[in-house]
Amino acid sequence: MSASVQDLSTRRRPPTLDVAVVGGGMVGAAAALTLARAGFATALLEARAPALWQVQNEVDLRVVGLAASSIKLLDDMDVWTSIRKARACAYAHMHVWDAESGASISFDAAREGRQQLGYIVENALVQWALWQALESAGVRRLCPAQVQAFEARGDRIQLELADGEALSAGLVVAADGASSPLRQLAGIATRGRDYGQSAVVAHLQTERPHENTAWQRFLPTGPLALLPLADGRSSLVWSLPEDEARRVLALDDDAFLGELGIASDFRLGRIIKTSARAAFPLKLQLARSYQAERFVLLGDAAHAVHPLAGQGVNLGLRDVAELRDTLVAARKAGRDIGAQHVLQQYARRRRSADTLDALGLDALARIYAWRSTPLVAARGLGVRLLDTLSPIKRHIADHAAGI
Numbered sequence: 442m443s444a445s446v447q448d449l450s451t452r453r454r455p456p457t458l459d460v461a462v463v464g465g466g467m468v469g470a471a472a473a474l475t476l477a478r479a480g481f482a483t484a485l486l487e488a489r490a491p492a493l494w495q496v497q498n499e500v501d502l503r504v505v506g507l508a509a510s511s512i513k514l515l516d517d518m519d520v521w522t523s524i525r526k527a528r529a530c531a532y533a534h535m536h537v538w539d540a541e542s543g544a545s546i547s548f549d550a551a552r553e554g555r556q557q558l559g560y561i562v563e564n565a566l567v568q569w570a571l572w573q574a575l576e577s578a579g580v581r582r583l584c585p586a587q588v589q590a591f592e593a594r595g596d597r598i599q600l601e602l603a604d605g606e607a608l609s610a611g612l613v614v615a616a617d618g619a620s621s622p623l624r625q626l627a628g629i630a631t632r633g634r635d636y637g638q639s640a641v642v643a644h645l646q647t648e649r650p651h652e653n654t655a656w657q658r659f660l661p662t663g664p665l666a667l668l669p670l671a672d673g674r675s676s677l678v679w680s681l682p683e684d685e686a687r688r689v690l691a692l693d694d695d696a697f698l699g700e701l702g703i704a705s706d707f708r709l710g711r712i713i714k715t716s717a718r719a720a721f722p723l724k725l726q727l728a729r730s731y732q733a734e735r736f737v738l739l740g741d742a743a744h745a746v747h748p749l750a751g752q753g754v755n756l757g758l759r760d761v762a763e764l765r766d767t768l769v770a771a772r773k774a775g776r777d778i779g780a781q782h783v784l785q786q787y788a789r790r791r792r793s794a795d796t797l798d799a800l801g802l803d804a805l806a807r808i809y810a811w812r813s814t815p816l817v818a819a820r821g822l823g824v825r826l827l828d829t830l831s832p833i834k835r836h837i838a839d840h841a842a843g844i
Contacts, residue, residue, distance in 0.1 A: 452488060458482050458581070459778060460608035460768075461600060463588055465491070467505070467564060468740030468757035469616030474518050474839035475765045477578040479487055479692045481778075484581040484608065486588060486600075492652055494569035496527060501563035502642045502719050504676045506532075508559050511758040520570045527566055530671040531557040539809070540706070541661065542821025558655070561668045562678065564754075583608075591716055593734040596777065611738045612779040614764070616757075619726060621742035627733045633726035633745070636806070638663055639686035640748055641679040641819065643718040644670060645701070648710025649676045655767060656708050657749070660808040665704055674716075675709060677701070678748060686720045689758050711746040723747060725803050735779040739764060743791070746799045746805050772843035 462473040465487030515521035538545035538790040587603040600608040615623035651669040663680030698712045726745040740757035767787040
């Protein structure tokens with residue numbers, strides 16, 4: 442009898458951790474921090490700690506356009522002020538134009554009753570600020586750490602790490618990137634398509650100032666964006682077919698700047714200087730499910746989208762906010778935060794929202810890939826009409842801001 446009582450008490454013992462977050466990029470670190478600040482015992486597992494960020498460092502080649510919803514989440518975690526003061530550039534205007542039809546559309550923060558549309562911030566700065574805040578929030582950081590296997594066992598999920606250590610938690614959050622080993626271990630399939638494109642990135646010194654404006658030109662080969670940086674330069678994100686991206690990367694600086702000036706329509710005048718360049722492959726990928734037993738996906742592990750509207754990280758941070766709110770509500774109601782019906786609530790809401798956004802961006806990419814004269818004319822007419830419809834433009838701006 443005593444043995445059975447002991448077994449029962451063991452099964453009912455609460456997990457050592459409430460949540461184990463796997464993946465310490467921007468989205469994973471944000472998830473660990475906000476859940477810890479909400480009172481959950483949280484651990485963050487990451488293979489590599491972020492590099493030391495210092496203001497004298499060269500600006501990270503990868504930047505993100507943070508929307509209002511993302512800024513609110515970072516502010517809730519008390520990290521936004523330090524990020525903004527360190528090196529962030531507010532942009533109050535966005536201008537998008539079509540190279541083939543000549544049609545354009547503009548967004549202005551003042552017309553939307555805001556001070557800015559968003560901020561351009563380097564990925565490395567956001568990740569570093571989040572990592573610096575983890576310890577004071579009580580997050581247990583395991584780094585380097587790699588999950589080899591996991592198994593749900595009643596009221597907990599057991600993780601086996603490569604170094605032989607084991608962890609027990611009520612819930613595992615997979616934020617380990619688009620190739621997500623944990624998603625694969627969970628047996629969750631994905632759907633999508635390879636765009637056959639890469640995004641060429643660099644930072645540019647231009648003849649004219651960026652005017653705190655995000656500029657984007659749609660070319661037959663893909664969109665080209667010039668995003669304002671705090672140091673006065675502009676960050677380039679140039680989507681090109683893979684062969685063309687490789688060719689552009691191989692050009693010397695003078696040839697590169699010459700081609701880029703033409704591609705950007707010399708919107709900021711002559712391009713004077715470029716930083717080092719890099720390229721990243723583009724694809725659309727959506728997980729067929731966002732949850733398994735005591736397991737959820739968020740960020741790129743759940744969805745990878747085309748960068749043409751800069752929504753990838755914002756969608757991931759909206760996943761984080763939704764998961765936090767779902768778990769807090771479950772705890773207030775006295776429910777198990779890892780219970781299937783709790784995780785299904787998060788999964789339904791975010792998978793629906795993320796899928797709509799991802800497919801909307803994919804549709805936009807397809808529309809701007811039209812080459813036939815009648816379709817280009819129709820596209821131009823639609824863009825010109827949209828630019829005159831203030832309520833619809835306001836709705837688009839609100840949606841992009843996460844409002």
